[in-house]
Amino acid sequence: MEWCEGYKGEKFHAVLCDPPYNLDTIKKRFGKSGSAPAKYGKDGVFQRASKGFMGKEWDDDVAFYSETWERISEHLYPGAFIMAFGGSRTWHRLAVAMEDAGLVIHPTIFC
Incomplete structure (x- = not known):
């Protein structure tokens, strides 16, 4: 906006x-407070997905x-x-x- x-x-x-x-199933699985940092894969896709689209939290x-x-x-x-x-x-x-x-x-x- x-x-x-x-x-x-x-x-x-x-x-x-x-x-x-607003399909936040990945975010719910990997982005919970207290979750271990996502480190899977070489490209960091899980880590990025756990923070929302393009790392933004307003996107839901x-x-x-x-x-x-x-x-x-x-x-x-x-x-x-x-x-x-x-x-x-x-x-x-x-x-x-x-x-x-x-x-x-x-x-x-x-x-």
């Missing part, structure tokens, strides 16, 4: 995004807040489209947050 606060440029006709799905449910979509929609032209990907178990929370922010939900594609 830092970007929304700082951006002062032109509005957008569309947004394509893949917000966090940011897409499920209507405030998120209200802030984004401030940078859109009227009638602009948002194409947002969601997890198979959590997409409905994303849709409700967008709708609560005043956005119109169009037909959904399930893959």
Whole structure:
């Protein structure tokens, strides 16, 4: 949301995004307080995953807040489209947050 606060440029006709799905099973297994540091593998993937997406802790449910979509929609032209990907178990929370922010939900594609 830092970007929304700082951006002062032109509005957008569309947004394509893949917000966090809030699938925190890895974080629950490896990121508990008191857990031994994750040291598996040579690339440190388990250690990074235990801290959330890209090491951020704000990523869990940011897409499920209507405030998120209200802030984004401030940078859109009227009638602009948002194409947002969601997890198979959590997409409905994303849709409700967008709708609560005043956005119109169009037909959904399930893959």
